Amino acid sequence: MKLTGRDAAGWIAGPRETAAGTLLYGTDAMRVALKRQDLVAALIGPQGDAEMRLTRMPAQSLKDDPAALDDAMRAQGFFPGRRCVLVEDATNAHVPPILAALKGWQPGDAHIVVTAGDLKPASALRKGFEAHPAAAAIGIYADKLDRAGIAAELDRAGLRDPAPDGVAALTQWAARTDPGDFRQMVEKLAIFKLDDPAPLSEADVAACAPVSTVAALDQIVALVADGRTAEIGPVMQRLESQGVAAVALCIALSRHFRMLHALACDPGGPGSGIGRLRPPVFGPRRDALLRQARDWGRIRLERALRELVETDLTLRSSSRAPAMAVMERAMLRLSLMPCPDSRTRDRAG
Known part of the structure; x- marks a missing residue:
């Protein structure tokens, strides 16, 4: 069977006793490994003897001993409970022994879990699991968690x-x-x-939350939007030492200022516009966005977006100017825009 979405999630959460095997495949090895971990835990449970009911074998070993999987599948252990045989890193070269064991599976045999990389629809391994009435083929894709x-x-x-x-x-x-x-x-x-x-x-x-590049990006965006000019330099030095590209900084700032501009341009005001954001924003971040949108105002936000577009064009051009220096200069100029003495003029304009 070919399973997707909720059906795939339900199968991984608890395959029925009559399930013979599961094929997990995808381009992202980490995502496949996480699903494999969940599936094996659902099959053999968290008990102390669970590891004794799990047999691991690299798919490469099946070339030297094609009957190894069939033997492991039928072997009877000393510990009661469901058993599992895990075959890792399978390819189409390992199809015959895997599909032969799957075809000969009987109730009471160990559940066969096979992991593989990217498999095309025409893959013999994938087609074998999809055609088997008591097995499942599940593709693991690089989707963000919903x-x-x-x-x-x-x-x-x-x-x-x-x-x-x-x-x-x-x-x-x-x-x-x-x-x-x-x-x-x-x-x-x-x-x-x-x-x-x-x-x-x-x-x-x-x-x-770990102190990461993402957190540092959020931090410097907040510094610029709040007009905290004196704090920008040290954070820029840390980002540069971490290998963050100037273009990535420009993209992060542009995304934030476009959001503020949308709030400032909402017919009902920023308070109404923030309710339209998806995903919704709550807590301190919501308060910060509302404050920034009101402090900047539409006119200065449009001026800031023009500045960011020009900076982005400079960074992507053949200019020999140091990219991080260009970006830092733009951020310093932006941080000086929402100064208190200009807010009245902006609102009046």
């Missing part, structure tokens, strides 16, 4: 009934990180919230 995926990760870590601003913060974080990093983040949150009855909040997420 709300259902985030809820599943929270439930897995024991973080139930999070606050809306906490969910919103995690949604934003999931949109810009890999599933593996997101899972580690949720596990860190679970430890952080141990014995804390309060719902998971945005402040909790901020306290546990």
Whole structure:
């Protein structure tokens, strides 16, 4: 069977006893490994003897011993419970022994889990699992976690009934990180919230979020938008030492100022415009966006966007000027725009 979406998630969460095998394939090895981890845990459980009911074998070993998979599938262990045979890094070169074992599977045999890289629809391995009535072929794609995926990760870590601003913060974080990093983040949150009855909040997420390039980008965008000119230099030095490109800074700033411009241009005012943002914004970030949109005003925001477009063109041109110096100069100029003495003139204009 070929499974996608909810059907695939349901199968990975708990394959039925009559399921013979599962093929997990995709271009992103980390995503495939995470799904494989979830599937194996669902098959053999978290008990102390679970590892004794799991047999691992690299697919390459099947070339030397084609019957190894069939033998492992039929072997009877000393520990009661469901068994699993994991075949990793399979390719079309390993199709005959894998499909032969799948064809000979009988109730009571171990569940066969096969992981592979990208497989085309015409792949013999993929077609074999899709055609088998008691097996599943599941493609793992580089999609960002949706709300259902985030809820599943929270439930897995024991973080139930999070606050809306906490969910919103995690949604934003999931949109810009890999599933593996997101899972580690949720596990860190679970430890952080141990014995804390309060719902998971945005402040909790901020306290546990790793200090990364993404966080530093958000920090310098906030410095520029808030007009904190004196603090820009040190953060720029840290970003440059981390290898952040000037173009990436320009893109981050442009995205933020376009958002502020949309809020400032909303017919109902920034308070009305912020309710239209997707995903929704909550907590301190919502307050900061509203304050920045009101402080800058439409005219200065349009001037800032023109400045950023010109900077972006300079960075992408054949100019020999140091890219980070060009970007830092633009940020300093932007940070000086929303000064208190000019706000009255902007609103009047």
